[in-house]
Amino acid sequence: DYTTKIANTTFDHLFINAAGVYCQTAEQLDQIQEAEAVAAVMTKSATAELRLGNQEPRYAAFPDQHNTINSMGLPNLGLDYYLNYVLKSHLKRPTIFSVVGLSQTEIVANLKKLQASNYTGLAELNLSCPNVPGEPQIAYDFQTTDEILKQVFAFYDKPLGIKLPPYFDLAHFDQIAKILNRYPLAYVNSINSVGNGLVIDPKTDKVVMRPKDGFGGLGGAQIKATALANVRALRLRLRPEIKMIGTGGVTCGRDVFDHLLCGADLVSVGSQLAIEGPTVFARLEKELEAIFTEKQITSLDQVCGKLKIF
Numbered sequence: 019d020y021t022t023k024i025a026n027t028t029f030d031h032l033f034i035n036a037a038g039v040y041c042q043t044a045e046q047l048d049q050i051q052e053a054e055a056v057a058a059v060m061t062k063s064a065t066a067e068l069r070l071g072n073q074e075p076r077y078a079a080f081p082d083q084h085n086t087i088n089s090m091g092l093p094n095l096g097l098d099y100y101l102n103y104v105l106k107s108h109l110k111r112p113t114i115f116s117v118v119g120l121s122q123t124e125i126v127a128n129l130k131k132l133q134a135s136n137y138t139g140l141a142e143l144n145l146s147c148p149n150v151p152g153e154p155q156i157a158y159d160f161q162t163t164d165e166i167l168k169q170v171f172a173f174y175d176k177p178l179g180i181k182l183p184p185y186f187d188l189a190h191f192d193q194i195a196k197i198l199n200r201y202p203l204a205y206v207n208s209i210n211s212v213g214n215g216l217v218i219d220p221k222t223d224k225v226v227m228r229p230k231d232g233f234g235g236l237g238g239a240q241i242k243a244t245a246l247a248n249v250r251a252l253r254l255r256l257r258p259e260i261k262m263i264g265t266g267g268v269t270c271g272r273d274v275f276d277h278l279l280c281g282a283d284l285v286s287v288g289s290q291l292a293i294e295g296p297t298v299f300a301r302l303e304k305e306l307e308a309i310f311t312e313k314q315i316t317s318l319d320q321v322c323g324k325l326k327i328f
Protein backbone atom coordinates (compact mmCIF):
# COMPACT_ATOMS: atom_id res chain seq x y z
CA ASP A 19 0.00 0.00 0.00
CA TYR A 20 1.61 3.20 -1.20
CA THR A 21 -1.09 5.62 -0.12
CA THR A 22 0.22 9.07 0.75
CA LYS A 23 -1.55 12.33 1.40
CA ILE A 24 -0.41 15.87 0.70
CA ALA A 25 -2.87 18.60 1.67
CA ASN A 26 -6.26 17.70 0.13
CA THR A 27 -4.87 15.11 -2.26
CA THR A 28 -4.51 11.37 -1.76
CA PHE A 29 -2.03 9.48 -3.91
CA ASP A 30 -2.26 5.75 -4.58
CA HIS A 31 1.33 5.38 -5.75
CA LEU A 32 4.70 7.08 -5.20
CA PHE A 33 5.72 8.37 -8.62
CA ILE A 34 5.21 11.60 -10.51
CA ASN A 35 6.71 12.83 -13.76
CA ALA A 36 9.23 15.56 -12.91
CA ALA A 37 8.01 18.93 -14.15
CA GLY A 38 9.10 19.52 -17.72
CA VAL A 39 9.32 15.89 -18.74
CA TYR A 40 6.48 14.31 -20.75
CA CYS A 41 4.06 17.02 -19.78
CA GLN A 42 3.98 19.77 -22.38
CA THR A 43 0.97 18.67 -24.38
CA ALA A 44 -2.40 17.16 -23.48
CA GLU A 45 -1.34 14.01 -25.36
CA GLN A 46 1.77 13.61 -23.18
CA LEU A 47 -0.14 14.40 -20.00
CA ASP A 48 -2.71 11.76 -20.97
CA GLN A 49 0.08 9.23 -21.47
CA ILE A 50 1.38 9.88 -17.96
CA GLN A 51 -2.14 9.57 -16.56
CA GLU A 52 -2.63 6.26 -18.29
CA ALA A 53 0.71 4.87 -17.12
CA GLU A 54 0.77 2.25 -14.39
CA ALA A 55 1.95 3.15 -10.87
CA VAL A 56 1.60 6.90 -11.33
CA ALA A 57 0.69 8.94 -8.26
CA ALA A 58 -0.09 12.17 -10.07
CA VAL A 59 0.46 14.07 -13.27
CA MET A 60 2.64 17.17 -13.14
CA THR A 61 2.06 19.81 -15.82
CA LYS A 62 4.88 21.68 -17.58
CA SER A 63 5.79 24.85 -15.70
CA ALA A 64 3.43 27.41 -17.18
CA THR A 65 4.08 31.05 -17.99
CA ALA A 66 1.21 33.46 -18.60
CA GLU A 67 1.64 33.20 -22.37
CA LEU A 68 2.78 30.43 -24.69
CA ARG A 69 6.57 30.22 -25.14
CA LEU A 70 8.54 28.43 -27.82
CA GLY A 71 11.60 28.14 -25.57
CA ASN A 72 15.27 28.16 -26.55
CA GLN A 73 16.71 27.21 -29.91
CA GLU A 74 17.57 23.57 -30.65
CA PRO A 75 19.55 21.51 -29.92
CA ARG A 76 18.49 22.13 -26.33
CA TYR A 77 18.52 18.65 -24.76
CA ALA A 78 21.06 15.83 -24.83
CA ALA A 79 20.82 12.41 -23.20
CA PHE A 80 23.55 9.91 -22.43
CA PRO A 81 21.42 6.84 -21.77
CA ASP A 82 24.35 4.54 -20.91
CA GLN A 83 25.13 6.79 -17.96
CA HIS A 84 21.48 7.73 -17.30
CA ASN A 85 22.53 11.35 -17.56
CA THR A 86 21.01 14.34 -19.32
CA ILE A 87 21.58 18.04 -19.88
CA ASN A 88 18.90 20.47 -20.96
CA SER A 89 18.40 24.10 -21.79
CA MET A 90 14.77 24.11 -22.83
CA GLY A 91 14.01 27.70 -21.84
CA LEU A 92 10.47 27.07 -20.65
CA PRO A 93 8.71 26.03 -23.83
CA ASN A 94 5.08 25.71 -22.77
CA LEU A 95 1.59 26.25 -24.11
CA GLY A 96 0.64 28.92 -21.60
CA LEU A 97 -1.22 28.89 -18.31
CA ASP A 98 -4.72 28.70 -19.80
CA TYR A 99 -3.85 25.56 -21.75
CA TYR A 100 -2.78 23.66 -18.62
CA LEU A 101 -5.60 25.10 -16.55
CA ASN A 102 -8.02 23.80 -19.16
CA TYR A 103 -6.33 20.40 -18.93
CA VAL A 104 -6.44 20.03 -15.14
CA LEU A 105 -10.07 21.18 -15.03
CA LYS A 106 -11.16 18.34 -17.31
CA SER A 107 -13.47 16.10 -15.36
CA HIS A 108 -12.36 12.72 -16.64
CA LEU A 109 -8.83 12.70 -15.23
CA LYS A 110 -8.10 9.48 -13.42
CA ARG A 111 -5.08 10.72 -11.45
CA PRO A 112 -4.56 13.79 -9.29
CA THR A 113 -2.73 16.67 -10.93
CA ILE A 114 -0.06 19.10 -9.79
CA PHE A 115 -0.14 22.40 -11.62
CA SER A 116 3.38 23.80 -12.08
CA VAL A 117 3.58 27.58 -12.24
CA VAL A 118 6.54 29.75 -13.13
CA GLY A 119 7.05 33.36 -14.10
CA LEU A 120 9.76 35.47 -15.65
CA SER A 121 9.24 38.17 -13.03
CA GLN A 122 7.79 38.49 -9.56
CA THR A 123 4.83 40.32 -11.11
CA GLU A 124 4.15 37.46 -13.52
CA ILE A 125 4.41 34.83 -10.78
CA VAL A 126 1.87 36.69 -8.69
CA ALA A 127 -0.45 37.25 -11.67
CA ASN A 128 -0.28 33.56 -12.60
CA LEU A 129 -1.13 32.44 -9.08
CA LYS A 130 -3.94 34.99 -8.87
CA LYS A 131 -5.42 33.39 -11.96
CA LEU A 132 -5.11 29.95 -10.38
CA GLN A 133 -6.64 31.25 -7.16
CA ALA A 134 -9.60 32.69 -9.09
CA SER A 135 -10.11 29.50 -11.11
CA ASN A 136 -12.15 26.43 -10.20
CA TYR A 137 -8.97 24.38 -9.76
CA THR A 138 -8.72 23.08 -6.21
CA GLY A 139 -5.82 20.66 -6.58
CA LEU A 140 -2.15 21.05 -5.75
CA ALA A 141 0.01 23.63 -7.45
CA GLU A 142 3.79 23.91 -7.45
CA LEU A 143 5.64 27.19 -7.69
CA ASN A 144 8.84 26.70 -9.65
CA LEU A 145 11.50 29.04 -8.27
CA SER A 146 14.38 27.24 -9.88
CA CYS A 147 14.44 27.33 -13.68
CA PRO A 148 18.09 27.67 -14.73
CA ASN A 149 17.63 28.01 -18.46
CA VAL A 150 16.15 31.36 -19.40
CA PRO A 151 19.05 33.50 -20.65
CA GLY A 152 19.56 36.46 -18.34
CA GLU A 153 17.23 35.13 -15.62
CA PRO A 154 18.76 33.88 -12.36
CA GLN A 155 17.40 30.90 -10.45
CA ILE A 156 15.14 32.78 -8.04
CA ALA A 157 15.55 30.46 -5.07
CA TYR A 158 19.28 31.23 -4.93
CA ASP A 159 18.20 34.73 -3.87
CA PHE A 160 16.80 34.22 -0.38
CA GLN A 161 15.42 37.71 0.06
CA THR A 162 13.49 37.64 -3.23
CA THR A 163 12.20 34.15 -2.41
CA ASP A 164 10.92 35.40 0.92
CA GLU A 165 9.27 38.43 -0.72
CA ILE A 166 7.56 36.30 -3.35
CA LEU A 167 6.20 33.84 -0.79
CA LYS A 168 4.99 36.69 1.38
CA GLN A 169 3.18 38.28 -1.55
CA VAL A 170 1.75 34.95 -2.74
CA PHE A 171 0.46 33.70 0.60
CA ALA A 172 -1.28 37.02 1.19
CA PHE A 173 -3.95 35.86 -1.28
CA TYR A 174 -3.32 32.23 -2.27
CA ASP A 175 -5.19 29.79 -0.05
CA LYS A 176 -5.19 26.59 -2.11
CA PRO A 177 -2.54 23.90 -1.53
CA LEU A 178 0.81 25.09 -2.83
CA GLY A 179 4.23 23.46 -2.97
CA ILE A 180 7.53 24.89 -4.10
CA LYS A 181 10.25 23.51 -6.40
CA LEU A 182 13.78 24.30 -5.28
CA PRO A 183 17.16 24.20 -6.96
CA PRO A 184 19.92 22.18 -5.30
CA TYR A 185 21.91 23.82 -2.50
CA PHE A 186 25.48 22.89 -1.74
CA ASP A 187 26.18 24.51 1.60
CA LEU A 188 24.73 23.64 4.98
CA ALA A 189 24.34 27.35 5.76
CA HIS A 190 22.10 27.67 2.70
CA PHE A 191 19.90 24.79 3.91
CA ASP A 192 19.53 26.61 7.24
CA GLN A 193 18.64 29.88 5.52
CA ILE A 194 16.12 28.55 3.00
CA ALA A 195 14.42 26.30 5.59
CA LYS A 196 14.04 29.20 7.99
CA ILE A 197 12.23 31.16 5.28
CA LEU A 198 10.05 28.27 4.08
CA ASN A 199 8.98 27.37 7.62
CA ARG A 200 7.25 30.74 7.92
CA TYR A 201 4.73 29.90 5.16
CA PRO A 202 1.86 27.39 4.91
CA LEU A 203 3.54 25.35 2.19
CA ALA A 204 1.94 21.99 1.40
CA TYR A 205 5.27 20.55 0.32
CA VAL A 206 8.78 21.21 -0.90
CA ASN A 207 10.03 19.51 -4.06
CA SER A 208 13.79 19.09 -4.14
CA ILE A 209 15.74 19.22 -6.47
CA ASN A 210 15.42 20.87 -9.84
CA SER A 211 18.20 20.19 -12.31
CA VAL A 212 21.76 21.02 -11.26
CA GLY A 213 22.02 24.31 -13.10
CA ASN A 214 24.61 25.36 -15.61
CA GLY A 215 26.61 22.23 -16.16
CA LEU A 216 28.63 21.85 -19.35
CA VAL A 217 28.98 18.75 -21.53
CA ILE A 218 31.55 18.52 -24.32
CA ASP A 219 31.32 16.14 -27.27
CA PRO A 220 34.79 14.54 -27.63
CA LYS A 221 34.27 13.83 -31.32
CA THR A 222 33.71 17.45 -32.21
CA ASP A 223 35.25 19.32 -29.25
CA LYS A 224 31.98 21.18 -29.18
CA VAL A 225 29.23 21.79 -26.64
CA VAL A 226 26.11 19.64 -27.06
CA MET A 227 23.46 22.37 -26.99
CA ARG A 228 23.03 25.71 -28.72
CA PRO A 229 21.46 27.92 -25.97
CA LYS A 230 23.74 29.66 -23.47
CA ASP A 231 26.80 28.35 -25.33
CA GLY A 232 26.10 24.85 -24.03
CA PHE A 233 25.45 25.58 -20.35
CA GLY A 234 22.40 23.77 -19.03
CA GLY A 235 20.65 21.87 -16.27
CA LEU A 236 22.05 18.46 -15.42
CA GLY A 237 19.83 15.49 -14.65
CA GLY A 238 20.03 11.75 -14.30
CA ALA A 239 22.16 9.47 -12.14
CA GLN A 240 24.93 12.07 -11.90
CA ILE A 241 22.76 14.24 -9.63
CA LYS A 242 21.47 11.55 -7.25
CA ALA A 243 23.85 12.27 -4.35
CA THR A 244 23.09 15.99 -4.55
CA ALA A 245 19.37 15.27 -4.63
CA LEU A 246 19.55 12.95 -1.61
CA ALA A 247 21.55 15.50 0.36
CA ASN A 248 18.95 18.16 -0.37
CA VAL A 249 15.98 15.98 0.54
CA ARG A 250 17.68 14.87 3.74
CA ALA A 251 18.93 18.32 4.74
CA LEU A 252 15.54 19.93 4.14
CA ARG A 253 13.58 17.13 5.83
CA LEU A 254 15.67 17.65 8.95
CA ARG A 255 14.98 21.39 8.91
CA LEU A 256 11.40 21.84 7.69
CA ARG A 257 8.31 21.73 9.88
CA PRO A 258 6.91 18.16 9.82
CA GLU A 259 3.64 19.46 8.31
CA ILE A 260 5.52 20.40 5.15
CA LYS A 261 5.72 17.26 3.02
CA MET A 262 8.51 16.49 0.58
CA ILE A 263 8.76 15.34 -3.00
CA GLY A 264 12.17 13.89 -3.83
CA THR A 265 13.46 14.50 -7.33
CA GLY A 266 16.82 13.72 -8.85
CA GLY A 267 18.83 10.79 -10.09
CA VAL A 268 16.14 8.11 -9.88
CA THR A 269 16.84 5.27 -12.29
CA CYS A 270 16.02 2.15 -10.22
CA GLY A 271 14.11 0.94 -7.18
CA ARG A 272 17.10 1.44 -4.90
CA ASP A 273 17.19 5.13 -5.84
CA VAL A 274 13.54 5.44 -4.85
CA PHE A 275 14.26 3.67 -1.56
CA ASP A 276 17.12 6.10 -0.86
CA HIS A 277 14.88 9.12 -1.51
CA LEU A 278 12.33 7.64 0.93
CA LEU A 279 15.03 7.09 3.57
CA CYS A 280 15.99 10.76 3.22
CA GLY A 281 12.39 11.79 3.86
CA ALA A 282 10.60 11.98 0.52
CA ASP A 283 6.85 11.32 0.63
CA LEU A 284 6.63 11.05 -3.16
CA VAL A 285 9.34 10.67 -5.77
CA SER A 286 9.46 12.25 -9.18
CA VAL A 287 11.29 11.00 -12.22
CA GLY A 288 12.70 13.25 -14.94
CA SER A 289 15.65 12.08 -17.02
CA GLN A 290 14.86 8.39 -16.73
CA LEU A 291 11.28 9.09 -17.81
CA ALA A 292 12.60 10.96 -20.83
CA ILE A 293 14.93 8.07 -21.66
CA GLU A 294 12.61 5.15 -20.90
CA GLY A 295 9.08 6.47 -21.31
CA PRO A 296 6.03 6.16 -19.02
CA THR A 297 6.52 2.45 -18.33
CA VAL A 298 9.37 3.52 -16.01
CA PHE A 299 6.97 3.98 -13.08
CA ALA A 300 5.73 0.37 -13.05
CA ARG A 301 9.33 -0.87 -13.25
CA LEU A 302 10.40 1.33 -10.34
CA GLU A 303 7.43 0.20 -8.26
CA LYS A 304 8.25 -3.45 -8.92
CA GLU A 305 11.90 -2.94 -8.01
CA LEU A 306 10.93 -1.08 -4.83
CA GLU A 307 8.49 -3.86 -3.97
CA ALA A 308 11.32 -6.40 -4.19
CA ILE A 309 13.42 -4.33 -1.78
CA PHE A 310 10.52 -4.05 0.68
CA THR A 311 9.95 -7.79 0.52
CA GLU A 312 13.63 -8.58 1.07
CA LYS A 313 13.79 -6.20 4.05
CA GLN A 314 10.38 -7.27 5.35
CA ILE A 315 9.07 -3.73 5.17
CA THR A 316 5.30 -3.51 5.27
CA SER A 317 4.62 0.22 5.48
CA LEU A 318 6.12 3.44 4.17
CA ASP A 319 6.45 4.72 7.75
CA GLN A 320 9.17 2.16 8.32
CA VAL A 321 11.28 3.78 5.59
CA CYS A 322 10.35 7.43 5.22
CA GLY A 323 13.03 9.56 6.89
CA LYS A 324 14.55 6.53 8.59
CA LEU A 325 18.08 6.96 7.24
CA LYS A 326 20.60 5.54 9.69
CA ILE A 327 23.70 7.46 10.75
CA PHE A 328 26.72 6.43 12.81
Ligand code: DHB
Nearest residue numbers: 089090091092146147149
Ligand atom coordinates in the same frame (compact mmCIF):
# COMPACT_ATOMS: atom_id res chain seq x y z
C1 DHB B 1 13.14 24.63 -17.63
C2 DHB B 1 14.06 23.96 -16.89
C3 DHB B 1 13.89 23.85 -15.55
O1 DHB B 1 14.77 23.19 -14.76
C4 DHB B 1 12.79 24.44 -14.95
O2 DHB B 1 12.63 24.35 -13.62
C5 DHB B 1 11.87 25.10 -15.69
C6 DHB B 1 12.05 25.19 -17.03
C7 DHB B 1 13.29 24.77 -19.07
O3 DHB B 1 14.42 24.94 -19.52
O4 DHB B 1 12.26 24.76 -19.77
